[in-house]
Amino acid sequence: MTALPLKWGTxxxxxxxxxxxxxxxxxxxxxxxxxxxxxxxxxxDGIDTPGEGRPVFKIMHLERSRHVVAHRLCQICCEPLPASSICMNQGEREGFHPLINDGLPMCEPCASLSIRHCPGLKRAAAAGRLHVFRASDWDLAPVILGPVPEAKGGCRRVNELLAKERGPVFGYVKLVLRRFSTISPDAIAEAA
Ligand SMILES: [Zn+2]
Structure with a gap:
Protein backbone atom coordinates (compact mmCIF):
# COMPACT_ATOMS: atom_id res chain seq x y z
CA MET A 1 0.00 0.00 0.00
CA THR A 2 1.12 3.57 -0.73
CA ALA A 3 2.57 5.43 2.25
CA LEU A 4 -0.02 7.46 4.15
CA PRO A 5 -1.00 10.21 4.28
CA LEU A 6 -1.70 10.39 0.55
CA LYS A 7 -0.74 13.77 -0.91
CA TRP A 8 -2.18 16.05 -3.62
CA GLY A 9 0.40 18.74 -4.25
CA THR A 10 1.44 19.70 -0.73
CA ASP A 45 -19.12 2.43 -3.16
CA GLY A 46 -17.93 -0.95 -4.53
CA ILE A 47 -14.64 0.46 -5.80
CA ASP A 48 -11.66 1.10 -3.53
CA THR A 49 -8.77 2.80 -5.36
CA PRO A 50 -7.40 5.64 -3.18
CA GLY A 51 -4.64 7.53 -4.98
CA GLU A 52 -6.03 6.96 -8.51
CA GLY A 53 -7.31 9.97 -10.45
CA ARG A 54 -7.75 13.12 -8.42
CA PRO A 55 -9.06 13.51 -4.86
CA VAL A 56 -12.62 14.75 -4.39
CA PHE A 57 -12.26 16.30 -0.96
CA LYS A 58 -15.98 17.04 -0.54
CA ILE A 59 -17.00 13.38 -0.91
CA MET A 60 -16.07 10.69 1.60
CA HIS A 61 -15.59 7.11 0.44
CA LEU A 62 -18.37 5.16 2.12
CA GLU A 63 -16.51 1.98 3.14
CA ARG A 64 -13.28 3.73 4.18
CA SER A 65 -15.14 6.38 6.21
CA ARG A 66 -16.98 3.61 8.10
CA HIS A 67 -13.83 1.52 8.51
CA VAL A 68 -11.96 4.28 10.39
CA VAL A 69 -14.96 4.93 12.63
CA ALA A 70 -15.55 1.24 13.38
CA HIS A 71 -11.87 0.56 14.16
CA ARG A 72 -11.00 3.91 15.84
CA LEU A 73 -8.37 4.85 13.25
CA CYS A 74 -7.08 8.30 12.27
CA GLN A 75 -9.00 9.40 9.14
CA ILE A 76 -5.78 10.79 7.60
CA CYS A 77 -2.98 8.28 8.32
CA CYS A 78 -5.14 5.29 9.26
CA GLU A 79 -3.08 4.51 12.40
CA PRO A 80 -4.90 3.57 15.64
CA LEU A 81 -6.12 6.70 17.45
CA PRO A 82 -4.64 7.75 20.78
CA ALA A 83 -6.97 7.90 23.80
CA SER A 84 -7.58 11.56 23.06
CA SER A 85 -7.91 12.62 19.42
CA ILE A 86 -8.84 15.70 17.40
CA CYS A 87 -12.22 16.23 15.66
CA MET A 88 -13.43 19.28 13.74
CA ASN A 89 -16.71 20.77 12.56
CA GLN A 90 -18.24 24.12 11.73
CA GLY A 91 -20.56 24.39 14.71
CA GLU A 92 -22.98 21.50 14.04
CA ARG A 93 -24.54 20.18 17.25
CA GLU A 94 -26.83 17.43 18.44
CA GLY A 95 -28.40 18.98 21.51
CA PHE A 96 -25.49 20.18 23.63
CA HIS A 97 -23.03 17.85 21.93
CA PRO A 98 -20.83 18.54 18.89
CA LEU A 99 -21.92 16.58 15.81
CA ILE A 100 -19.03 15.43 13.63
CA ASN A 101 -19.57 14.75 9.92
CA ASP A 102 -16.42 14.81 7.77
CA GLY A 103 -14.06 16.10 10.51
CA LEU A 104 -13.70 12.54 11.81
CA PRO A 105 -11.09 11.84 14.52
CA MET A 106 -7.42 12.41 13.73
CA CYS A 107 -4.15 11.97 15.57
CA GLU A 108 -2.68 15.32 16.60
CA PRO A 109 0.16 15.41 13.99
CA CYS A 110 -2.36 14.77 11.16
CA ALA A 111 -4.77 17.40 12.51
CA SER A 112 -1.93 19.92 12.62
CA LEU A 113 -0.84 19.04 9.07
CA SER A 114 -4.42 19.39 7.80
CA ILE A 115 -5.03 22.79 9.37
CA ARG A 116 -1.78 24.13 7.91
CA HIS A 117 -2.31 22.75 4.37
CA CYS A 118 -6.02 22.26 3.63
CA PRO A 119 -7.44 25.38 1.89
CA GLY A 120 -10.99 24.68 3.12
CA LEU A 121 -9.89 24.36 6.76
CA LYS A 122 -7.69 27.46 6.49
CA ARG A 123 -10.64 29.47 5.12
CA ALA A 124 -12.97 28.22 7.85
CA ALA A 125 -10.39 28.99 10.56
CA ALA A 126 -9.76 32.51 9.19
CA ALA A 127 -13.54 33.17 9.19
CA GLY A 128 -13.87 31.92 12.79
CA ARG A 129 -16.12 29.01 11.68
CA LEU A 130 -13.79 26.13 12.46
CA HIS A 131 -14.49 24.36 15.76
CA VAL A 132 -11.77 22.01 17.03
CA PHE A 133 -12.30 19.44 19.78
CA ARG A 134 -10.07 17.14 21.76
CA ALA A 135 -12.32 14.11 22.22
CA SER A 136 -12.06 10.81 24.02
CA ASP A 137 -15.58 9.40 23.84
CA TRP A 138 -18.36 9.56 21.26
CA ASP A 139 -21.52 7.81 20.08
CA LEU A 140 -21.88 6.53 16.53
CA ALA A 141 -24.78 7.99 14.56
CA PRO A 142 -25.27 6.19 11.23
CA VAL A 143 -27.05 8.35 8.65
CA ILE A 144 -30.12 6.92 6.83
CA LEU A 145 -30.01 7.45 3.07
CA GLY A 146 -33.06 8.61 1.14
CA PRO A 147 -33.59 8.86 -2.62
CA VAL A 148 -32.29 12.10 -4.17
CA PRO A 149 -33.69 13.12 -7.61
CA GLU A 150 -31.07 12.99 -10.34
CA ALA A 151 -31.92 16.62 -11.19
CA LYS A 152 -30.69 17.52 -7.69
CA GLY A 153 -27.42 15.61 -8.00
CA GLY A 154 -28.73 12.21 -6.95
CA CYS A 155 -27.35 8.98 -8.39
CA ARG A 156 -29.68 6.75 -10.45
CA ARG A 157 -28.02 3.51 -9.27
CA VAL A 158 -28.21 4.51 -5.59
CA ASN A 159 -31.90 5.39 -5.95
CA GLU A 160 -32.61 2.02 -7.60
CA LEU A 161 -30.91 0.13 -4.77
CA LEU A 162 -32.77 2.12 -2.11
CA ALA A 163 -36.10 1.33 -3.83
CA LYS A 164 -35.37 -2.43 -3.68
CA GLU A 165 -34.51 -2.57 0.05
CA ARG A 166 -37.26 -3.33 2.56
CA GLY A 167 -35.76 -1.39 5.45
CA PRO A 168 -33.48 1.58 6.07
CA VAL A 169 -30.10 1.78 4.31
CA PHE A 170 -27.31 3.75 5.93
CA GLY A 171 -24.38 5.61 4.36
CA TYR A 172 -21.91 7.56 6.47
CA VAL A 173 -21.55 7.39 10.23
CA LYS A 174 -21.58 10.69 12.09
CA LEU A 175 -20.21 11.03 15.60
CA VAL A 176 -21.82 12.72 18.59
CA LEU A 177 -19.01 13.73 20.96
CA ARG A 178 -19.74 12.78 24.58
CA ARG A 179 -16.45 13.61 26.32
CA PHE A 180 -14.55 16.50 24.81
CA SER A 181 -12.91 19.87 25.31
CA THR A 182 -12.60 22.72 22.81
CA ILE A 183 -9.22 23.99 21.62
CA SER A 184 -8.27 26.79 19.26
CA PRO A 185 -7.35 25.96 15.63
CA ASP A 186 -4.12 27.95 16.15
CA ALA A 187 -3.09 25.73 19.06
CA ILE A 188 -3.41 22.62 16.87
CA ALA A 189 -1.71 24.25 13.86
CA GLU A 190 1.27 25.09 16.08
CA ALA A 191 1.40 21.64 17.67
CA ALA A 192 3.44 20.20 14.76
ZN1 LIG B 1 -2.94 10.42 11.75
Missing part, protein backbone atom coordinates in the same frame (compact mmCIF):
# COMPACT_ATOMS: atom_id res chain seq x y z
CA UNK A 11 -1.97 18.94 0.81
CA UNK A 12 -2.44 15.71 2.76
CA UNK A 13 -5.45 13.79 1.42
CA UNK A 14 -7.53 12.10 4.13
CA UNK A 15 -7.64 8.33 3.64
CA UNK A 16 -11.43 8.64 3.77
CA UNK A 17 -11.65 11.15 0.87
CA UNK A 18 -13.04 9.75 -2.38
CA UNK A 19 -10.92 9.85 -5.56
CA UNK A 20 -12.49 10.62 -8.95
CA UNK A 21 -13.05 7.01 -10.16
CA UNK A 22 -14.69 6.17 -6.81
CA UNK A 23 -16.90 9.28 -6.74
CA UNK A 24 -18.85 8.19 -9.84
CA UNK A 25 -20.87 5.76 -7.66
CA UNK A 26 -21.28 3.38 -10.63
CA UNK A 27 -20.43 0.21 -8.68
CA UNK A 28 -22.56 0.80 -5.56
CA UNK A 29 -24.19 -2.08 -3.72
CA UNK A 30 -25.80 -2.73 -0.31
CA UNK A 31 -24.51 -5.14 2.35
CA UNK A 32 -24.96 -5.83 6.05
CA UNK A 33 -22.20 -4.55 8.34
CA UNK A 34 -21.84 -4.49 12.11
CA UNK A 35 -20.99 -1.06 13.47
CA UNK A 36 -21.16 -0.14 17.15
CA UNK A 37 -22.68 -3.56 17.86
CA UNK A 38 -25.59 -2.99 15.44
CA UNK A 39 -26.09 -5.01 12.27
CA UNK A 40 -27.40 -2.59 9.65
CA UNK A 41 -27.72 -2.39 5.86
CA UNK A 42 -25.09 -0.03 4.43
CA UNK A 43 -24.49 1.42 0.95
CA UNK A 44 -21.02 0.62 -0.40
Missing amino acids: SPVPWVAAWSPEASREAVYVRTETIGGNRLRFMC
Whole structure:
Protein backbone atom coordinates (compact mmCIF):
# COMPACT_ATOMS: atom_id res chain seq x y z
CA MET A 1 0.00 0.00 0.00
CA THR A 2 1.12 3.57 -0.73
CA ALA A 3 2.57 5.43 2.25
CA LEU A 4 -0.02 7.46 4.15
CA PRO A 5 -1.00 10.21 4.28
CA LEU A 6 -1.70 10.39 0.55
CA LYS A 7 -0.74 13.77 -0.91
CA TRP A 8 -2.18 16.05 -3.62
CA GLY A 9 0.40 18.74 -4.25
CA THR A 10 1.44 19.70 -0.73
CA SER A 11 -1.97 18.94 0.81
CA PRO A 12 -2.44 15.71 2.76
CA VAL A 13 -5.45 13.79 1.42
CA PRO A 14 -7.53 12.10 4.13
CA TRP A 15 -7.64 8.33 3.64
CA VAL A 16 -11.43 8.64 3.77
CA ALA A 17 -11.65 11.15 0.87
CA ALA A 18 -13.04 9.75 -2.38
CA TRP A 19 -10.92 9.85 -5.56
CA SER A 20 -12.49 10.62 -8.95
CA PRO A 21 -13.05 7.01 -10.16
CA GLU A 22 -14.69 6.17 -6.81
CA ALA A 23 -16.90 9.28 -6.74
CA SER A 24 -18.85 8.19 -9.84
CA ARG A 25 -20.87 5.76 -7.66
CA GLU A 26 -21.28 3.38 -10.63
CA ALA A 27 -20.43 0.21 -8.68
CA VAL A 28 -22.56 0.80 -5.56
CA TYR A 29 -24.19 -2.08 -3.72
CA VAL A 30 -25.80 -2.73 -0.31
CA ARG A 31 -24.51 -5.14 2.35
CA THR A 32 -24.96 -5.83 6.05
CA GLU A 33 -22.20 -4.55 8.34
CA THR A 34 -21.84 -4.49 12.11
CA ILE A 35 -20.99 -1.06 13.47
CA GLY A 36 -21.16 -0.14 17.15
CA GLY A 37 -22.68 -3.56 17.86
CA ASN A 38 -25.59 -2.99 15.44
CA ARG A 39 -26.09 -5.01 12.27
CA LEU A 40 -27.40 -2.59 9.65
CA ARG A 41 -27.72 -2.39 5.86
CA PHE A 42 -25.09 -0.03 4.43
CA MET A 43 -24.49 1.42 0.95
CA CYS A 44 -21.02 0.62 -0.40
CA ASP A 45 -19.12 2.43 -3.16
CA GLY A 46 -17.93 -0.95 -4.53
CA ILE A 47 -14.64 0.46 -5.80
CA ASP A 48 -11.66 1.10 -3.53
CA THR A 49 -8.77 2.80 -5.36
CA PRO A 50 -7.40 5.64 -3.18
CA GLY A 51 -4.64 7.53 -4.98
CA GLU A 52 -6.03 6.96 -8.51
CA GLY A 53 -7.31 9.97 -10.45
CA ARG A 54 -7.75 13.12 -8.42
CA PRO A 55 -9.06 13.51 -4.86
CA VAL A 56 -12.62 14.75 -4.39
CA PHE A 57 -12.26 16.30 -0.96
CA LYS A 58 -15.98 17.04 -0.54
CA ILE A 59 -17.00 13.38 -0.91
CA MET A 60 -16.07 10.69 1.60
CA HIS A 61 -15.59 7.11 0.44
CA LEU A 62 -18.37 5.16 2.12
CA GLU A 63 -16.51 1.98 3.14
CA ARG A 64 -13.28 3.73 4.18
CA SER A 65 -15.14 6.38 6.21
CA ARG A 66 -16.98 3.61 8.10
CA HIS A 67 -13.83 1.52 8.51
CA VAL A 68 -11.96 4.28 10.39
CA VAL A 69 -14.96 4.93 12.63
CA ALA A 70 -15.55 1.24 13.38
CA HIS A 71 -11.87 0.56 14.16
CA ARG A 72 -11.00 3.91 15.84
CA LEU A 73 -8.37 4.85 13.25
CA CYS A 74 -7.08 8.30 12.27
CA GLN A 75 -9.00 9.40 9.14
CA ILE A 76 -5.78 10.79 7.60
CA CYS A 77 -2.98 8.28 8.32
CA CYS A 78 -5.14 5.29 9.26
CA GLU A 79 -3.08 4.51 12.40
CA PRO A 80 -4.90 3.57 15.64
CA LEU A 81 -6.12 6.70 17.45
CA PRO A 82 -4.64 7.75 20.78
CA ALA A 83 -6.97 7.90 23.80
CA SER A 84 -7.58 11.56 23.06
CA SER A 85 -7.91 12.62 19.42
CA ILE A 86 -8.84 15.70 17.40
CA CYS A 87 -12.22 16.23 15.66
CA MET A 88 -13.43 19.28 13.74
CA ASN A 89 -16.71 20.77 12.56
CA GLN A 90 -18.24 24.12 11.73
CA GLY A 91 -20.56 24.39 14.71
CA GLU A 92 -22.98 21.50 14.04
CA ARG A 93 -24.54 20.18 17.25
CA GLU A 94 -26.83 17.43 18.44
CA GLY A 95 -28.40 18.98 21.51
CA PHE A 96 -25.49 20.18 23.63
CA HIS A 97 -23.03 17.85 21.93
CA PRO A 98 -20.83 18.54 18.89
CA LEU A 99 -21.92 16.58 15.81
CA ILE A 100 -19.03 15.43 13.63
CA ASN A 101 -19.57 14.75 9.92
CA ASP A 102 -16.42 14.81 7.77
CA GLY A 103 -14.06 16.10 10.51
CA LEU A 104 -13.70 12.54 11.81
CA PRO A 105 -11.09 11.84 14.52
CA MET A 106 -7.42 12.41 13.73
CA CYS A 107 -4.15 11.97 15.57
CA GLU A 108 -2.68 15.32 16.60
CA PRO A 109 0.16 15.41 13.99
CA CYS A 110 -2.36 14.77 11.16
CA ALA A 111 -4.77 17.40 12.51
CA SER A 112 -1.93 19.92 12.62
CA LEU A 113 -0.84 19.04 9.07
CA SER A 114 -4.42 19.39 7.80
CA ILE A 115 -5.03 22.79 9.37
CA ARG A 116 -1.78 24.13 7.91
CA HIS A 117 -2.31 22.75 4.37
CA CYS A 118 -6.02 22.26 3.63
CA PRO A 119 -7.44 25.38 1.89
CA GLY A 120 -10.99 24.68 3.12
CA LEU A 121 -9.89 24.36 6.76
CA LYS A 122 -7.69 27.46 6.49
CA ARG A 123 -10.64 29.47 5.12
CA ALA A 124 -12.97 28.22 7.85
CA ALA A 125 -10.39 28.99 10.56
CA ALA A 126 -9.76 32.51 9.19
CA ALA A 127 -13.54 33.17 9.19
CA GLY A 128 -13.87 31.92 12.79
CA ARG A 129 -16.12 29.01 11.68
CA LEU A 130 -13.79 26.13 12.46
CA HIS A 131 -14.49 24.36 15.76
CA VAL A 132 -11.77 22.01 17.03
CA PHE A 133 -12.30 19.44 19.78
CA ARG A 134 -10.07 17.14 21.76
CA ALA A 135 -12.32 14.11 22.22
CA SER A 136 -12.06 10.81 24.02
CA ASP A 137 -15.58 9.40 23.84
CA TRP A 138 -18.36 9.56 21.26
CA ASP A 139 -21.52 7.81 20.08
CA LEU A 140 -21.88 6.53 16.53
CA ALA A 141 -24.78 7.99 14.56
CA PRO A 142 -25.27 6.19 11.23
CA VAL A 143 -27.05 8.35 8.65
CA ILE A 144 -30.12 6.92 6.83
CA LEU A 145 -30.01 7.45 3.07
CA GLY A 146 -33.06 8.61 1.14
CA PRO A 147 -33.59 8.86 -2.62
CA VAL A 148 -32.29 12.10 -4.17
CA PRO A 149 -33.69 13.12 -7.61
CA GLU A 150 -31.07 12.99 -10.34
CA ALA A 151 -31.92 16.62 -11.19
CA LYS A 152 -30.69 17.52 -7.69
CA GLY A 153 -27.42 15.61 -8.00
CA GLY A 154 -28.73 12.21 -6.95
CA CYS A 155 -27.35 8.98 -8.39
CA ARG A 156 -29.68 6.75 -10.45
CA ARG A 157 -28.02 3.51 -9.27
CA VAL A 158 -28.21 4.51 -5.59
CA ASN A 159 -31.90 5.39 -5.95
CA GLU A 160 -32.61 2.02 -7.60
CA LEU A 161 -30.91 0.13 -4.77
CA LEU A 162 -32.77 2.12 -2.11
CA ALA A 163 -36.10 1.33 -3.83
CA LYS A 164 -35.37 -2.43 -3.68
CA GLU A 165 -34.51 -2.57 0.05
CA ARG A 166 -37.26 -3.33 2.56
CA GLY A 167 -35.76 -1.39 5.45
CA PRO A 168 -33.48 1.58 6.07
CA VAL A 169 -30.10 1.78 4.31
CA PHE A 170 -27.31 3.75 5.93
CA GLY A 171 -24.38 5.61 4.36
CA TYR A 172 -21.91 7.56 6.47
CA VAL A 173 -21.55 7.39 10.23
CA LYS A 174 -21.58 10.69 12.09
CA LEU A 175 -20.21 11.03 15.60
CA VAL A 176 -21.82 12.72 18.59
CA LEU A 177 -19.01 13.73 20.96
CA ARG A 178 -19.74 12.78 24.58
CA ARG A 179 -16.45 13.61 26.32
CA PHE A 180 -14.55 16.50 24.81
CA SER A 181 -12.91 19.87 25.31
CA THR A 182 -12.60 22.72 22.81
CA ILE A 183 -9.22 23.99 21.62
CA SER A 184 -8.27 26.79 19.26
CA PRO A 185 -7.35 25.96 15.63
CA ASP A 186 -4.12 27.95 16.15
CA ALA A 187 -3.09 25.73 19.06
CA ILE A 188 -3.41 22.62 16.87
CA ALA A 189 -1.71 24.25 13.86
CA GLU A 190 1.27 25.09 16.08
CA ALA A 191 1.40 21.64 17.67
CA ALA A 192 3.44 20.20 14.76
ZN1 LIG B 1 -2.94 10.42 11.75
